[in-house]
């Protein structure tokens with residue numbers, strides 16, 4: 001039940017869009033019907049006036065010698081055409097035109113459309129989908145209903161081009177051409193989609209890949225472009241495309257992508273599953289089911305840690321606080337939505353939280369202490385992350401390895417505790433790329449690992465991990481980072497290594 005509610009919350013916007021689309025479609029149907037009825041009136045009128053004239057064809061003089069006929073002709077010509085002109089001038093479907101205008105601000109923005117294209121791009125890239133797969137609705141071995149159009153393929157081709165993936169762009173653009181339906185030509189005109197544009201971009205991709213002959217052949221094959229082909233080729237050669245830089249693209253490295261696919265199976269770990277009744281006194285009363293995933297670095301998963309009520313409360317607190325994480329990109333001189341992590345985030349506890357919120361948060365702290373046997377601050381921040389369609393997190397380390405405010409105060413992030421708050425329906429696993437370890441996103445699980453080596457506190461590069469793009473549904477997690485200096489009094493063997501900020505601290 002809670003899961004359904006939360007899924008609805010995130011999908012609400014899209015459902016509203018779908019509703020608006022329905023309204024706009026019926027509005028368009030009404031508009032077409034109004035136009036149709038005007039067309040019918042005009043057709044009927046022209047038929048009614050044409051019939052007697054046609055009957056008189058070849059014997060006009062005889063026809064007009066009939067007094068009735070000459071009366072009709074003169075009256076009709078004097079009066080009717082003026083009325084018809086007035087009728088022709090009358091605007092049709094003003095209400096429907098105004099309706100679209102009024103709702104225009106509810107339509108997705110360019111940014112929304114770019115986000116959606118980038119989301120499907122990530123799914124395509126990570127799950128290795130071909131254009132044919134997408135047209136059939138086949139994603140990572142699962143058959144979905146639905147398909148895509150020539151224009152959709154063109155927009156994907158354009159994005160691949162922007163990001164400098166010319167060979168892939170060629171696939172999508174070629175596929176776009178195969179989907180062009182000649183009967184829709186007039187509709188394409190209205191929508192501003194032309195096959196010449198597809199051919200030109202295709203030729204540009206070939207030029208970028210130094211395949212000039214293919215570029216020429218592409219231009220020559222289009223009647224409107226053939227005569228300009230040499231000029232266009234020169235232009236494309238002289239204005240080579242500069243792909244959008246790495247900071248503005250998701251990383252999606254191959255190793256990560258491969259592990260995200262359903263074809264990846266974890267190697268048997270030979271490790272054990274047991275009840276942990278020792279980390280804290282509380283666990284003696286209520287042992288937690290623990291599964292070891294890796295010993296070096298140490299990674300374990302606990303099952304059924306949070307109750308439904310706790311998860312629901314956490315979601316409720318976080319919901320109004322969720323926002324896109326942004327990062328400063330020097331190149332564009334502003335903070336923009338990060339392409340490295342495409343998700344919404346919120347920090348709790350929050351000052352607006354009421355007493356019941358604090359009760360739940362204190363409960364979470366207690367659970368984290370029980371699981372890890374470590375110390376956390378009484379106001380420790382927890383981050384809720386919500387991944388929607390195509391949402392992901394590129395492989396990264398959780399530690400900062402830098403002298404920043406955070407690390408100066410409490411050291412670096414020694415441990416990560418990651419709570420899974422729902423089941424991602426398809427996609428969305430956490431993957432440790434170096435360890436070839438994949439952890440599916442399943443409600444109630446808690447993943448716990450050390451980002452540093454035990455005695456020396458050396459940062460452990462083997463902990464590199466990321467979150468696979470979500471294909472269907474949403475994914476919701478909560479992470480808690482436990483800092484090394486908070487352990488000062490409970491870790492007797494603790495010996496700080498020589499990382500910079502320790503020098504600055506002494």
Ligand SMILES: O=C(O)CCC(=O)C(=O)O
Nearest residue numbers: 398429430466467477479
């Ligand atoms: O969502 C996940 O699976 C991973 C999240 C994560 O790595 C992080 O928050 O640092």
Ligand SMILES: [Fe+2]
Nearest residue numbers: 396397398465
């Ligand atoms: Fe992380």
